[in-house]
Structure formats: C-alpha cells, structure tokens
Amino acid sequence: METVEAQAAASDAERRREQRGWYFYDWANSVFSTSVLTVFLGPYLTGVAQAAADAQGYVHPLGIPVRAGSFFAYAVSASVLLAVLVMPMAAAVADRTGRKKPLLGFFAYLGAGATTGMFFLSGDRYLLGGALLIVANVAFGAAVVIYHAFLPQIARPEERDAVSSRGWAFGYAAGALVLVANLAVFLQHEALGIGEGTAVRICLASAGLWWGLFTLVPLRRLRERPVPAAGGKALSPGGGAGQLLRTLRDLRRYPLTLMFLAAYLLYNDGVQTVITQASVYGAEELGMSQTTLITAVLLVQVLAVAGALLMGWLAGRFGAKRTVLGSLVAWTATVSAGYFLPAGAPMWFFVLAAGIGLVLGGSQALSRSLFAQLIPGGKEAEYFALYEISDRGTSWLGPLLFGLTYQLTGSYRDAIFSLVLFFVLGFVLLARVPLARAAAAVGNPAPERI
Numbered sequence: 001m002e003t004v005e006a007q008a009a010a011s012d013a014e015r016r017r018e019q020r021g022w023y024f025y026d027w028a029n030s031v032f033s034t035s036v037l038t039v040f041l042g043p044y045l046t047g048v049a050q051a052a053a054d055a056q057g058y059v060h061p062l063g064i065p066v067r068a069g070s071f072f073a074y075a076v077s078a079s080v081l082l083a084v085l086v087m088p089m090a091a092a093v094a095d096r097t098g099r100k101k102p103l104l105g106f107f108a109y110l111g112a113g114a115t116t117g118m119f120f121l122s123g124d125r126y127l128l129g130g131a132l133l134i135v136a137n138v139a140f141g142a143a144v145v146i147y148h149a150f151l152p153q154i155a156r157p158e159e160r161d162a163v164s165s166r167g168w169a170f171g172y173a174a175g176a177l178v179l180v181a182n183l184a185v186f187l188q189h190e191a192l193g194i195g196e197g198t199a200v201r202i203c204l205a206s207a208g209l210w211w212g213l214f215t216l217v218p219l220r221r222l223r224e225r226p227v228p229a230a231g232g233k234a235l236s237p238g239g240g241a242g243q244l245l246r247t248l249r250d251l252r253r254y255p256l257t258l259m260f261l262a263a264y265l266l267y268n269d270g271v272q273t274v275i276t277q278a279s280v281y282g283a284e285e286l287g288m289s290q291t292t293l294i295t296a297v298l299l300v301q302v303l304a305v306a307g308a309l310l311m312g313w314l315a316g317r318f319g320a321k322r323t324v325l326g327s328l329v330a331w332t333a334t335v336s337a338g339y340f341l342p343a344g345a346p347m348w349f350f351v352l353a354a355g356i357g358l359v360l361g362g363s364q365a366l367s368r369s370l371f372a373q374l375i376p377g378g379k380e381a382e383y384f385a386l387y388e389i390s391d392r393g394t395s396w397l398g399p400l401l402f403g404l405t406y407q408l409t410g411s412y413r414d415a416i417f418s419l420v421l422f423f424v425l426g427f428v429l430l431a432r433v434p435l436a437r438a439a440a441a442v443g444n445p446a447p448e449r450i
Helices: 002-052 068-097 100-120 126-149 157-187 196-221 239-251 255-285 290-318 320-339 346-373 380-392 397-409 412-418 420-431 435-441
Strands: none
Touching: 002 068, 002 100, 002 126, 002 157, 002 196, 002 290, 068 100, 068 126, 068 380, 100 126, 100 196, 126 380, 157 196, 157 290, 157 346, 239 255, 239 380, 255 290, 255 320, 255 346, 255 380, 255 397, 255 412, 255 420, 255 435, 290 320, 290 346, 320 346, 320 412, 320 420, 346 380, 346 435, 397 412, 397 420, 412 420
C-alpha cells in the first residue's frame, strides 16, 4: 500500500511540475500580444510605411497599391488567413506523431526570432516589417494551438479550470510587467540618449527575447505522451485546408461540442471587438489622450491577473459554466455602461477598463478549460486548432457590426453598444449546452462541477 501511495504522490508531484512549466509559456508569449500587437507595432509600422509612400500616400508591396495607413491592418489580415491554413496542419502533425514539444519549440522560436528581428525595422523598410509581422503572428498562433493541447494531458478534469486560469494569470502578469518596462524606455528615451524610433525598436525586440528565453521552461518540464490507438493516421491530403475539413467532419459527430464552439464564437467575438475597438471609442468619442489609453491597457493587464484567479476560484465553487455565464452578464453590463460614459473624464474610462480587466482573463481561461473537457482523446491539438480558428478566423464579425453601426448612425456610442448582441446570444446558446453530457459524448469523465 505504501508503494502505491508513494507512486501516486510521485505522479501528483510530476503533474504539478508539468503544470508549473506549462504556465510559463503563457508568461513567455503574452508579451507579443500586449507590447507588440496591441501597443507599439501598429503605429510604428504605419510610420515606416508612410516614410516609404509615394506622393499620393501609397506603398506598393508586390506591385499592389496600398495606402500606407492601411498596410499594418492588411499585414495582420494576411497573417490571420495564413494561420488558418498553418494551424490545422501543425495540430495534425502534433496529434499524429505525439511530438508536441519539438513543434512547440519550432513555432515559438520562429515567432520569437521574427519579433526580435523587428529591431532592424527602421527607415522605409515596411516590407521587412510586414514580413516579420506575418511570420511572428502565424508562428504565435501555431504554437498556442500546441500549447493548449497539453492542458487535457497535464491536468485532471477537476483541475483544468484552475490550471487554465493560472496560465492566463501568468500571461497577463508578464504582459503588464514587460509593458511597464517598455513604457519606461519609451517615455524616457531622451534621458537614455536614444531616439523615439530606437526606443520602440528596443521594446519590440525585447518582447521577442522574452518570448524565446522563457519558452525554455515549458520545453524542459513538459513531457510527451504515447500516441493513442486512434492516432498515427496519415495526414489528410490538401494541406491545412484539407486537414481543417477533416476535423470539421469529425466534429459533426459531436453536436454538443459544436454547440459550445458556436457559443464561444459569438461571445468571444464580442470580447475581441471590445479589446480592439475600445481605444478607438476612447479616442474618438471620449477624447482620451494616448497616455490615458496606454494607461488603461496597463490597468486591464494588471486586473486581468486578479480576475483570472478569482474566476478560477468561483469555477471551483459554482462550476465553470455558471461562472462563464456570470462573466457574460458582467460583460453585458460593462459594455452597456460604456455607452453612458461622459467625454473628457479619464477616471470613468479607467473604471470601464477595470471592469473589462476583471472579466477578461477569467472568461478566456474558463472557456479554454471547458473546451478541453469536450475534446475526444488523441485529437487535442486538432480541436484546439479549430478553437483558435474560431477565435482568429471569425474576428471580423464584431468589427463589421461595430463599423456598420457607426456608418449608419454616426455614433461610436451606438457602435460600442451594438456589441451587447454578441454577449446576449453567446449567453443564450451556452446556457443550452449540457456540458456533462457533452463531455461524456466524447468519452471524457466530467468533473463534479462543470
């Protein structure tokens, strides 16, 4: 009996060690999302493109006339479209071979290397900037898919909410820490004896170095698992598109998992649109300064740490589904309150940012852990590729509604309020998903509270 108990204790210790290593990939890669995509790269790359533009304000990548001010947005769009093809193929290779760690390392260091290379983005090198952005963002997406796929392997069903929440908290903590350091370099560049452009390039490169350095931790601590009997199949023809179709056909066998994914698609589109359009709303409708907007981003990052941990605790008490449904009520209330914010009042804008931060990390973390319960064994990476595509590939729906509402009404207040629709529809659909039955349908044991 002592031997069995000792083995169980050793197994628990090994699992917790893997979990701690897994958290560090969130710690490693989140700085790319925060410092690079959210804060620094967009304005800087736009400036580089403008420096290369002709007299009419156009640049000509591959001979195609593009307004310099649109180049960053087009590069992001191109990276998302390419990622939709790359992610399913990378996921299928990971599931078929069981070699998740080498693939995680390959894509992580490809992305980190491209991000570090942004230090050389100066003058009129807009094509270099676009290429590095596309490589980094595609690699980021592929690595995240494989990273997510470790969650069902390193955490028991009853642990997944807490483990996923801690991972998100690690990520937001790293994003806040590095962003503070980056802002210090950017705001004090004259005192440091460097130009503003050089300061931005240092900030961009530092995110890549951080990403690469801390990726070493999960690569050392995570371990491979044997490929299940269902694994080892040949990859489907047609590359990423063919693999995506194969996964979608397989998903039809699990309508409740599909129903959850549809609910996630709806409410997550609302979440992502609030994140991307809040700065536009703050600047254009509320008259907030750039400093106020960056401070609000930092506030969201800091409070998302507490929010993720708090909602992980609530999931342990009341179940992840109820907690996510509660977060959608909070999202609806927060976005609705944003409609009434007075212009020229930074304090109220910070209150809005605080509300977003408290529900942001938790709703994302628990959605990830819930989906992990609904994946058939041996297909973790494939299904998380579909999860990421639902995140990235449909993220145009919210901005489209936001843009159309503004075009029809001329009011950013109406535009931001229109996003309530995504949270309401997502709530209704998620409430109808019997998650315990959905987990059983794919052959997984459901935790006591789900």
